[in-house]
Amino acid sequence: MAAHHSDRQVLRYLPVLPAVVLLAVFLAGPVVWAFHASLTNAGLTGRHARNPEWVGLENYQRLLQDPAFPLSVVLTVLFVAGSAIAGQNVLGMALAVLMRRARPAVSATVGTAVVAAWVLPEIVAAFAAYAFFSRDGTFNQLLGAFGLAETDWLYAVPMVAVILANTWRGTAFSMLVYRAALNGVPAELTEAAQMDGAGAWQRLVFITLPVIRGSIATNLMLVTLQTLAVFTLIWVMTAGGPANGSTTLPVLAYQEAFKFGDIGYGTAVAVVLILIGAVFGLAYLRLLREQKP
Amino acid sequence: MFPRASKTASLLAAAVLVLAACTPADPAGGDKTIKVAYQKTDSFTALDTMLQEAKKEFEAANQGVTVELQPIQANDDDYGTKLALALRSPSTAPDVFYEDTFKVRSDVDAGYLLNLDSRLASWGDWATFDNAAKEAGKADDGGTYAVPLGTDTRAIWYNKKVFEAAGVGLPWHPSSWQDILDTARKIKAANPDVIPFNMYAGKGTGEGTVMQGFYELLYGTGASLYDQDSKKWVVGSAGFKDSLTFLDTLYEEHLAVPPAEALDPNVWKKVFGEWFPKAKLGATVEGSYAPSFWQDGGSYAWPGYAQEMGVAPFPTQNGAAPGKVSMSGGWTLAVGAETKQPDLAFNFLTTALNAKNSLAFTVASSQIAVRADVAADPGYQSANPFVKDVSGLVSVTRFRPATSDYPRISAAVQEATEAVITGNRTPEQAAADYDTAVAGIVGGDKTIRK
Numbered sequence: 001m002a003a004h005h006s007d008r009q010v011l012r013y014l015p016v017l018p019a020v021v022l023l024a025v026f027l028a029g030p031v032v033w034a035f036h037a038s039l040t041n042a043g044l045t046g047r048h049a050r051n052p053e054w055v056g057l058e059n060y061q062r063l064l065q066d067p068a069f070p071l072s073v074v075l076t077v078l079f080v081a082g083s084a085i086a087g088q089n090v091l092g093m094a095l096a097v098l099m100r101r102a103r104p105a106v107s108a109t110v111g112t113a114v115v116a117a118w119v120l121p122e123i124v125a126a127f128a129a130y131a132f133f134s135r136d137g138t139f140n141q142l143l144g145a146f147g148l149a150e151t152d153w154l155y156a157v158p159m160v161a162v163i164l165a166n167t168w169r170g171t172a173f174s175m176l177v178y179r180a181a182l183n184g185v186p187a188e189l190t191e192a193a194q195m196d197g198a199g200a201w202q203r204l205v206f207i208t209l210p211v212i213r214g215s216i217a218t219n220l221m222l223v224t225l226q227t228l229a230v231f232t233l234i235w236v237m238t239a240g241g242p243a244n245g246s247t248t249l250p251v252l253a254y255q256e257a258f259k260f261g262d263i264g265y266g267t268a269v270a271v272v273l274i275l276i277g278a279v280f281g282l283a284y285l286r287l288l289r290e291q292k293p
Numbered sequence: 294m295f296p297r298a299s300k301t302a303s304l305l306a307a308a309v310l311v312l313a314a315c316t317p318a319d320p321a322g323g324d325k326t327i328k329v330a331y332q333k334t335d336s337f338t339a340l341d342t343m344l345q346e347a348k349k350e351f352e353a354a355n356q357g358v359t360v361e362l363q364p365i366q367a368n369d370d371d372y373g374t375k376l377a378l379a380l381r382s383p384s385t386a387p388d389v390f391y392e393d394t395f396k397v398r399s400d401v402d403a404g405y406l407l408n409l410d411s412r413l414a415s416w417g418d419w420a421t422f423d424n425a426a427k428e429a430g431k432a433d434d435g436g437t438y439a440v441p442l443g444t445d446t447r448a449i450w451y452n453k454k455v456f457e458a459a460g461v462g463l464p465w466h467p468s469s470w471q472d473i474l475d476t477a478r479k480i481k482a483a484n485p486d487v488i489p490f491n492m493y494a495g496k497g498t499g500e501g502t503v504m505q506g507f508y509e510l511l512y513g514t515g516a517s518l519y520d521q522d523s524k525k526w527v528v529g530s531a532g533f534k535d536s537l538t539f540l541d542t543l544y545e546e547h548l549a550v551p552p553a554e555a556l557d558p559n560v561w562k563k564v565f566g567e568w569f570p571k572a573k574l575g576a577t578v579e580g581s582y583a584p585s586f587w588q589d590g591g592s593y594a595w596p597g598y599a600q601e602m603g604v605a606p607f608p609t610q611n612g613a614a615p616g617k618v619s620m621s622g623g624w625t626l627a628v629g630a631e632t633k634q635p636d637l638a639f640n641f642l643t644t645a646l647n648a649k650n651s652l653a654f655t656v657a658s659s660q661i662a663v664r665a666d667v668a669a670d671p672g673y674q675s676a677n678p679f680v681k682d683v684s685g686l687v688s689v690t691r692f693r694p695a696t697s698d699y700p701r702i703s704a705a706v707q708e709a710t711e712a713v714i715t716g717n718r719t720p721e722q723a724a725a726d727y728d729t730a731v732a733g734i735v736g737g738d739k740t741i742r743k
Contacts, residue, residue: 046697
């Protein structure tokens with residue numbers, strides 16, 4: 001009986017085996033490869049391209065001494081906090097809440113406008129954002145029309161420009177997640193609270209948000225991980241400049257691995273990025289777990 | 294039994310899925326295909342035209358052989374990256390490819406290029422190639438691994454209309470840096486709306502910053518980037534600081550573009566497409582290929598360029614002999630080390646670079662000829678009014694020290710110029726930062742104070 005029982009246990013996992021194998025090959029594989037490469041001096045060209053040598057933790061030691069690295073970590077966290085957590089997440093939530101109260105026509109128009117940015121391929125969105133913020137761009141023309149001073153956004157405040165651009169591009173996703181979540185909040189709950197005299201703000205904070213906490217955690221996790229990996233948008237808009245002022249970790253990893261041909265060092269940066277993603281992921285997983293009674 | 298059978302079945306299914314995903318499609322045409330990788334952009338189609346022509350010629354002469362052209366649409370930096378990635382694996386490596394001269398050495402070190410010595414020995418045309426240009430295809434072991442397509446030089450391109458309006462005597466021949474500053478100030482005083490003298494700086498313009506800008510300054514001071522004799526990188530030179538100071542003066546006095554504009558990677562397009570044709574720019578340092586943008590069919594066609602533009606050699610700092618400075622780069626064709634048909638690949642290379650195709654390419658892309666027969670051709674000499682001037686600079690030109698550390702060193706120089714023009718660092722501070730960066734890149738024992 002015991003043997004039969006464990007056979008059944010194994011059998012239960014069989015249907016997911018192909019998926020697990022695919023994940024292992026195409027997802028875990030590159031991660032393991034990146035980790036391995038980060039411990040070598042593999043190069044894109046030069047003699048280390050042919051015969052990479054094992055260098056242990058040398059790349060990581062170099063990373064800690066590299067003045068560009070701490071700046072890059074700070075910028076990455078700033079980018080995620082600004083454009084994912086504060087930008088896409090909060091704005092998406094606000095839009096979802098407001099759209100429930102707005103007239104259907106207004107709600108549909110806003111929804112279309114927001115989703116339009118999300119539908120664009122990343123490279124197109126990046127060029128659009130570049131055209132908007134560049135020196136002779138739309139934004140400066142609008143400011144000029146109102147008699148306001150023009151600014152070189154991509155030069156003077158590159159992080160603000162890329163954070164705004166990424167917020168613009170990604171808010172639709174959060175908005176859609178929260179609209180679905182809000183539809184799942186039982187109407188009786190909010191009505192009961194209203195009967196007890198709770199105002200709109202109180203109903204949101206004490207009823208709606210706790211109920212959709214699971215969706216909030218899931219959404220935060222998804223937008224955070226996606227934003228951590230954003231490369232094209234920044235590369236097209238500022239290429240990490242000026243003076244490394246918008247060089248987030250993906251941009252730094254690209255520059256090291258491909259511009260300087262130092263694949264070992266570039267993958268070390270990528271591994272740090274994976275670790276930061278893992279930290280965020282674990283934090284959100286805790287948030288998800290704690291909600292259960 | 295049943296559970297075991299289904300277990301096996303799904304394992305098999307998984308294995309099939311994985312295998313199907315991993316197996317590359319069979320290349321069409323079997324093994325008689327020559328893959329050719331090269332760069333093609335909106336503003337650079339001359340090579341594409343030439344290789345299309347060579348493909349026709351070669352396929353007609355070699356029945357059953359297909360030439361598969363693989364244009365890569367990318368700027369110089371991204372092209373280099375894509376090519377290097379393709380070369381890493383024998384299954385994606387092209388048989389023949391367009392290779393930047395300054396990547397030859399490190400790509401030979403990486404084992405990507407085929408040694409061509411024995412084949413070149415039996416190629417009659419090889420004798421017509423210029424000796425200096427042949428050097429660009431040589432690796433550290435003395436062997437030749439790449440055949441030059443053409444070369445280039447750098448000079449000052451200036452707009453005669455702007456100069457005349459400011460009362461500057463023509464033709465203009467600055468004999469020192471001071472001459473340049475004096476003229477630029479004069480232009481500025483005459484018309485504050487034009488950019489008097491621009492020089493690329495910062496990381497935005499990448500290699501353009503150093504090739505068309507900083508190195509003309511540095512090598513004109515008597516200093517250099519790399520000491521050939523000791524094979525060490527030069528740090529702490531007065532010339533480096535002086536060069537940064539010159540850039541600082543240009544940008545600080547608004548003789549060049551605002552720093553925000555200088556850091557835009559697309560600024561060169563404005564130089565060629567907008568500022569020169571509209572007489573908004575006095576002068577800049579640019580390559581001998583400049584007319585290729587303006588001539589008929591170029592990306593910024595401008596019929597008046599032959600009359601309105603002038604060219605002058607970049608002077609040394611104080612006019613010391615030889616009085617002028619230039620930098621050269623250029624591109625080559627190379628054969629992949631892993632090619633299955635080295636003879637066919639090499640034969641294609643010789644077809645692509647025969648006298649007829651070389652001439653067409655050299656003229657269309659405003660290159661400086663590397664074949665004696667092309668250089669002597671009247672079609673080449675009359676391709677544009679500036680051929681003689683820019684070809685003459687070959688006598689003083691220099692090449693980059695193309696070691697595998699070079700890309701990082703170049704980035705450090707670009708960073709130094711960026712720090713100076715944005716006002717973040719003084720020239721002294723930026724030079725000191727550069728010295729630290731170089732020691733960090735190559736190690737303190739590979740640097741030399743000069």
